[in-house]
Amino acid sequence: MPEATSADIATCESEPIRIPGAIQPHGFLLSLDLSHLPDAADASAARVVQVSDNLADFTGMAPAAALGQQLRAVIGAAADQLAPLLRLDQARDRASFLATTALDAGGPQFDVLAHVCDGLLVLEFEPAAGNLEASLHRLYPVVGDFLNKINDADSIADMSQLAVNEIAALTGFGRVMVYSFDKDGHGTVLAEALQDGYEGYMGQRFPASDIPRQARELYLLNRIRLIQDANYTPAGLLPAMHPFTGRATDLSLASLRSVSPVHLQYMRNMGTLASMSISLVVEGKLWGLLSCHHATSRRLSYHQRTVCEQLGQILALRIRNRADADELQFRLEVRRVMVNLLGGLTQGTDFIENLRTVMPELLRFARAGGVAIVIDDRLISFGDTPDDSQIRQLAGWLSLHSHEDLFHSAHLGAIYPPAAAYAHCASGLLAMPISRIHQHYLLWFRPEHVYTIDWAGRPQDKRGPGALSPRTSFESWREAVHGTSAPWHDAELELALEFRTTLLGIALERAEQMADLAEELGRANKELEAFSYSVSHDLRAPLRHIVGFSDLLMETAGNDNPERRLRFLTNIKTSARLAGKLVDDLLSFSQMGRAALRPVRIRMGEMVNGCIERLTPEYASRRVEWHVDTLPDVIADPAFLQLALYNLLSNAVKFTAQSDPAVIRITSEKLSNEVVFHVADNGVGFNMEYVHKLFGVFQRLHRMEDFNGTGIGLANVRRIVERHGGRVWARSVPGEGATFSFSIPDTPLPDKE
Amino acid sequence: MLKPILLVEDNPHDLELTLIALERSQLANEVIVVRDGADALDYLHVRGAFADRDHGNPAVVLLDLKLPKVDGLEVLAEIRDNPTLKSLPVVMLTSSREEQDLIRSYELGVNAYVVKPVDFQEFVRAISDLGIFWAVLNEPPPGSQRYIKPQ
Numbered sequence: 001m002p003e004a005t006s007a008d009i010a011t012c013e014s015e016p017i018r019i020p021g022a023i024q025p026h027g028f029l030l031s032l033d034l035s036h037l038p039d040a041a042d043a044s045a046a047r048v049v050q051v052s053d054n055l056a057d058f059t060g061m062a063p064a065a066a067l068g069q070q071l072r073a074v075i076g077a078a079a080d081q082l083a084p085l086l087r088l089d090q091a092r093d094r095a096s097f098l099a100t101t102a103l104d105a106g107g108p109q110f111d112v113l114a115h116v117c118d119g120l121l122v123l124e125f126e127p128a129a130g131n132l133e134a135s136l137h138r139l140y141p142v143v144g145d146f147l148n149k150i151n152d153a154d155s156i157a158d159m160s161q162l163a164v165n166e167i168a169a170l171t172g173f174g175r176v177m178v179y180s181f182d183k184d185g186h187g188t189v190l191a192e193a194l195q196d197g198y199e200g201y202m203g204q205r206f207p208a209s210d211i212p213r214q215a216r217e218l219y220l221l222n223r224i225r226l227i228q229d230a231n232y233t234p235a236g237l238l239p240a241m242h243p244f245t246g247r248a249t250d251l252s253l254a255s256l257r258s259v260s261p262v263h264l265q266y267m268r269n270m271g272t273l274a275s276m277s278i279s280l281v282v283e284g285k286l287w288g289l290l291s292c293h294h295a296t297s298r299r300l301s302y303h304q305r306t307v308c309e310q311l312g313q314i315l316a317l318r319i320r321n322r323a324d325a326d327e328l329q330f331r332l333e334v335r336r337v338m339v340n341l342l343g344g345l346t347q348g349t350d351f352i353e354n355l356r357t358v359m360p361e362l363l364r365f366a367r368a369g370g371v372a373i374v375i376d377d378r379l380i381s382f383g384d385t386p387d388d389s390q391i392r393q394l395a396g397w398l399s400l401h402s403h404e405d406l407f408h409s410a411h412l413g414a415i416y417p418p419a420a421a422y423a424h425c426a427s428g429l430l431a432m433p434i435s436r437i438h439q440h441y442l443l444w445f446r447p448e449h450v451y452t453i454d455w456a457g458r459p460q461d462k463r464g465p466g467a468l469s470p471r472t473s474f475e476s477w478r479e480a481v482h483g484t485s486a487p488w489h490d491a492e493l494e495l496a497l498e499f500r501t502t503l504l505g506i507a508l509e510r511a512e513q514m515a516d517l518a519e520e521l522g523r524a525n526k527e528l529e530a531f532s533y534s535v536s537h538d539l540r541a542p543l544r545h546i547v548g549f550s551d552l553l554m555e556t557a558g559n560d561n562p563e564r565r566l567r568f569l570t571n572i573k574t575s576a577r578l579a580g581k582l583v584d585d586l587l588s589f590s591q592m593g594r595a596a597l598r599p600v601r602i603r604m605g606e607m608v609n610g611c612i613e614r615l616t617p618e619y620a621s622r623r624v625e626w627h628v629d630t631l632p633d634v635i636a637d638p639a640f641l642q643l644a645l646y647n648l649l650s651n652a653v654k655f656t657a658q659s660d661p662a663v664i665r666i667t668s669e670k671l672s673n674e675v676v677f678h679v680a681d682n683g684v685g686f687n688m689e690y691v692h693k694l695f696g697v698f699q700r701l702h703r704m705e706d707f708n709g710t711g712i713g714l715a716n717v718r719r720i721v722e723r724h725g726g727r728v729w730a731r732s733v734p735g736e737g738a739t740f741s742f743s744i745p746d747t748p749l750p751d752k753e
Numbered sequence: 754m755l756k757p758i759l760l761v762e763d764n765p766h767d768l769e770l771t772l773i774a775l776e777r778s779q780l781a782n783e784v785i786v787v788r789d790g791a792d793a794l795d796y797l798h799v800r801g802a803f804a805d806r807d808h809g810n811p812a813v814v815l816l817d818l819k820l821p822k823v824d825g826l827e828v829l830a831e832i833r834d835n836p837t838l839k840s841l842p843v844v845m846l847t848s849s850r851e852e853q854d855l856i857r858s859y860e861l862g863v864n865a866y867v868v869k870p871v872d873f874q875e876f877v878r879a880i881s882d883l884g885i886f887w888a889v890l891n892e893p894p895p896g897s898q899r900y901i902k903p904q
Binding site for chain 2: 533537538540541544547548549550551571574687
């Protein structure tokens, strides 16, 4: 495992891992002051201002003697090879490779890395492993090969397995693992490659405290670390402090950086002498680590490490792609459920009833075990939920404590203690208010997800208070976790918010529809009032006339002239007939409001001709010219439409009584989503001033003896057309005729009444 | 010398019965009959078909509530809205006891509201009472002209 350990995190986090003041002794370090060069072009004259105290092991020069010397005096001929490469404008965030060179002709080769630290150029020399070109020739195909293989891997686990296999083969480490961090920082082993004799950690978890915070930060900066031999004796820096700043030298970018003694102890406790870790950085975050262990010390050249680092980067990129694709897939799935849901929600008229019908989809939407809706005193629950009073209390608590559009917790009992009582079904809660005004909630419950963690060693294991000492046991230790549910996925939360917005939109639309409905009801009510008004006025009149003329007949019996008596009798008869007709008309009118429409395709031409035929007896003694255009078919209720048509045609016949010849035209217009029919006559017409009264119940624009009728015909026409979703209107110039028009939509409205 | 009574009635049977009732009340006033609200207003405004009539308001308007084109309430509203007509006595005659009509009529300043009784004798009595009160007993507002019945 990487450096540092469990134990006291506070102490651990204060471990000065960036400024250990020492390096691992398998190489040496020297820092150059590139200012004050006698010849700016010749950096071999740069002065050495800081060295590692193992300098003599490699150069034979005492460290103290090297300080203040020119570079070439310390490393000899190698200085001339390096001089052109020594610049302060090195990349800031990593050490760069300068060259492989020998200090003395024919002597051992060193890989030289350089990085800049507070104005100093820091050179690190580590013994090179073999021929550079040969190793590059061997290493780079590995990368290409790995790229091919990992592209075929589907899951993150498969990719990780490929990576550990590759790195194990490349480096010879006895144990290579990939582990990922969860949101609490605990690491879980996803893949491992083991040589014989190495214990496996597959599936186990390493506590977050194994890697203290400052180590994680450093891992983001410097993505690969190697400890060749945990039993090393660190080589200190001379002088210990940075010659320019006077502070401890920051070795963050140094590949030879010495690690914490606590970590070395941890490694020894684990039976590991060599370790390497490679950061897996996904979207700027430390997603996980590629971690390598070996029971004995192991050397790895800079080039080997670089290839390992590249493999790690490739893995991280693929993980990111895979995670993106998984995320996308997941979102698509959730969105598909949401679309189904919304479809269900707009089916019927009662919003709450609609919600009830989509309960199973609601469950699936949030991958929940139970769902509840609290709307005023109505509570609908489905699946595995707390009981009603518990849900109400929870909603009450939410209204006081959560003012967000969305509340979620995977451990409800921790913030709302009463929930501990029903942790089995509601350890997880996702709740959202579904009204902007009222405290209405939609609640999703997730059951307790009791799971066990196989810790690689007890996380709390310590030697003693305050002692900074690594844990010694890595034996698997099983912990059961209670009271929590499966976590709420980010995508779920986002889509839940989206769902809420849509839901509020639907509710708003419902409210508008309700308002429309209320308006429509108001209109129907008004019609009903007009109806009863008519009954009291128009129905009473003929009765009064019957009584009046009967009284007159009786009192004048015998002594009146017969002509007058005959007229009274005629009046009585017509009044009685009118009363009967009024009752019939009123009944038909009210029926028209109730009977269901049965729309079919209608050939309008045939229907018009049928009506004209029926009307023939009414104008037997007159000349009437009919002009009927070719008329399109419509979808409508045939019985009702015929009634409307008959009314209009009969009106046209009636009001052309004085015209000779009467000319009646029936025409049509096809508009974008409706057909309009016109019935035009050359009759008496009407004054447009009174057009608003034309279609009212028992409204007449003419004297009764001029044109008979009860005044209900056009009210019927309007009602029939409006129930088909169409409109009626009329135009006229008095004395020149009138045109009555109505429209029938291509797709009739679903019958509302 | 008596101003006429303006009867506004569209229904021929009602018209006949009302005329008989007026005849029986033995009022000397001439009865002028118009058949809808629009004609009534033309008569009162001395325009249209009535442009040539002698000027002067009738003694009383007997106004049926339900009329073609312009109904009784609309006629009443226009009378009350016009400076030369607004003090004219108006009696609303109607078939029904609909409260809304009654309220609306009084809001518009009707002088009397009569539901036509079904019994004819009662109807005669009601019409004759109305005629006597509004056409004979009631002092017309100052400034109105006496109407001389043409011979």
